[in-house]
Amino acid sequence: MKETRASILLFLSLMLFIFSLAILSFWGYHRYFKTADPAQSKISPVSKPAGEIIDPNVIAKRDSLENAYNETINRLGKKIDSSISYADSLRIPMNAQIEEYARLKKEVKELLNEKNRLQDLDLAKAKIEELQIKVNDLLAKYDMVVAENKRLVSVITEINEKQEADQVSVANVPVTQTSFDSNSAAEPPRPVRQSGLGFYSAYDLHLSAWTITDNKELETYKAYQADKFIGSFIVKNPNPPSSNNIEMLVVITAPDGHVIQKSPWESGTFETADGKNMIYSMKINFDYTKGEPKKLLFTLKADDFIPGTYTMQIFHNGAQLGKTTRVLN
Amino acid sequence: MAINLQRSMICHYFRRNLLPLLSLLLISAVASAQPDIKFKYKKSQLYSGIEVGSKGVKMSLVEVSRDNDNADFNILKDTSSNTDFISFDTETFTATVKAFAGLYLTAKNVYKIPSNRIFTVVSSGVKIQAVKFDKNDWIDRMIDSFRLAVNEPTREVDVVNVAEEARLSHLGIVPASKRYNTFLIDIGSGNTKGGYFPKNNTIDFKLFQLSWGTKSTANAAEKRIDGNFTLSAFHKQLYRVLEGSANDEIVYAINVSGAYNMSDNVAFSGGIAWSVATLISPDLIENPVVPVTYKEVEKFYDRIYKNYSSLSGEEIAKGLTDPTVNKEEVVKKVKVVNKVFDQKALLAGTGLLLKVMRQFEGIYERKQFYLVKNGQVGWVSAYVDRAISEENSNAKSK
DSSP: OHHHHHHHHHHHHHHHHHHHHHHHHHHHHHHHHHHHOHHHHHHOOSOOOHHHHTOHHHHHHHHHHHHHHHHHHHHHTTHHHHHHHHHHHHTOOOHHHHHHHHHHHHHHHHHTOTTOOHHHHHHHHHHHHHHHHHHHHHHHHHHHHHHHHHHHHHHHHHHHHHHHHOOOOOOOOOBOOOOOOTTOOSOOOOOOOOSSSOBOEEEEEEEEEEEEETTEEEEEOOTTTOOEEEEEEEEEOSSOOSOOEEEEEEEEEOTTSOBOOSOTTTOEEEEOTTSOEEEESEEEEEEOOSOOOEEEEEEEEOSOOOSEEEEEEEEETTEEEEEEEEEEO | OHHHHHHHHHHHHIIIIIHHHHHHHHHHHHHSOOOOOOOSSSSOEEEEEEEEOSSEEEEEEEEEEEETTEEEEEEEEEEEEEOOGGGOSHHHHHHHHHHHHHHHHIIIIISOOOGGGEEEEEOHHHHHHHHHTTOHHHHHHHHHHHHHHHTOTTOOEEEOOHHHHHHHHHHHHSOGGGGGGEEEEEEOSSOEEEEEOTTSSSSOOEEEEESOOHHHHHHHHHHHOOSOOSHHHHHHHHHHHHHTHHHHHHHHHHHHHTHHHHOSEEEEESHHHHHHHHHHOGGGTTOSEEEEOHHHHHHHHHHHHHOGGGGSHHHHHHTOOOTTSOHHHHHHHHHHHHHHSOHHHHHHHHHHHHHHHHTTBOSSOBOEEEEESOGGGHHHHHHHHHHHHHHHHHHHHO
């Protein structure tokens, strides 16, 4: 009888021991996961449902976002390194944009972490869209830098050939130069030479869309928000002609192929170096005498901005000096 | 006695000629709604200008879009009736009043334009001829008959003089931002007139006039031809006319005007400006103004003479570079130009245009040249400006 009572007590104490072990394990597990992500617990006091992590929709969305992310960064690929070296040689400030790109890339990567939730993936999607715009900008700049580099090489070649072949100096009349079309796979055309010395080159071309809200101007990448374009470029001629008044033509082409005109009194047509007629958006007249880099700015309003790629081209005496693009979503 | 006679004449005329016309217009107005008008601007108002000119009565329906200090206008409809008022006989008088009243009632009843947005004027050409032949009372009678016909006894009908017409055209055509540095020259068929604002106000206007126009230049060249009516003979004689007496007058008039030193821009209006602008820049077919260079017009002059067939609607449409330009519209508008100006008239007008442009083509300072397509309704725009200013001041006083 005594043995039976002792066995019952022993059984009960064993059960209590097992039960306390179970409670301790649960407490330890709970404490571990609660302290593992304190920031998240502060933002969202409601515990994360386990089912959401393994939701097949979330996984599918994450996969598609990862694909979009990889595709976006692969578009840039190794071009970034060469862009930095070209830009450095041309003194074009690209570092800030590349840093911005790297920061964004890191943020997206963190957001695509497996533990993250649907809300994080939505944020990741927005960041990927922003990343795509940055990549487009960098690619446009890369094209411009490559084109500028090729153009300068062709100018140097031309000058060397000229010096070798002909030592006789000619009259001081402006000379224009055709630039390499960055989107074309063809070789850059040889410079268009009229007579005399003096080459105009245009570089550091920028085109950005702006929205005006509450009397404040903000840069935008959305077509429906855009009210105007602000563009800028730098022109240089080491040996300027005798005439002070220089004229540059700006051509901004919309995604549908039409040239945006500033106004009927500001826009017109001109003949390109290869004999084609072209509409220009506006003229920029300026005085140039010293042979130093001169930054030119312009504003261009439009009634409607449609999504797509806008192209900005700079012409002087019918020859294209530079080209860049701006994508609006 | 004379007044009574005049009144009875007007009443008789009204009963006999205008009552049927009015009935017709009333029926048409009731029966039909406003015709389908294709507006160019998103926010605009419809105005009409009716002008009694030397050749006839002209009505323009103009869409005006206002953005701050700029007013853009687009001609929606342009119609005219040749009545030859300056013959000053009963038949042309009746025809003129009938056309004047008919067009006014069309604008008001058919196009539903309120009467305060319909402007009615008598041009300087009519005034000059009336003074010359001592027929000023014919203008007064014509205006009275018109007022009676449209049943608006207090309707304003301005009789403008040359300087006022040129001033109004300048105000209406040239945007405010270019007002004080632009010389506007209207090359007409029989003469050329224009001017600029020399003192940074819109009251003082420096008038410029030439006795040469597109038609008179062509006529002078034709007169010199002795039996040989070929194009090359015309071209040769045209050169002599432009280098001779026309050149002397142009050089003198431009020097006296002082416009070279006071202007950065030179804008040309009139028929020849419209035709050259249409043919030289078909990509800008929708634009009311086309900027050009002296070299472009010079090249175009050679093209008229040596390759006129390239100026047909179809040929011009082939050379369009902008994919968004409406080719059919280009062909249509070029055909209108070809109909109005034949090869010789185009050569004469462009030659005269070049002669004037040459005076502004300096070695060190170049002017910006513009060709204005819708110069004929420039005055309407000036009247619109005035009407809006009056509306604003009335609103403020209330």
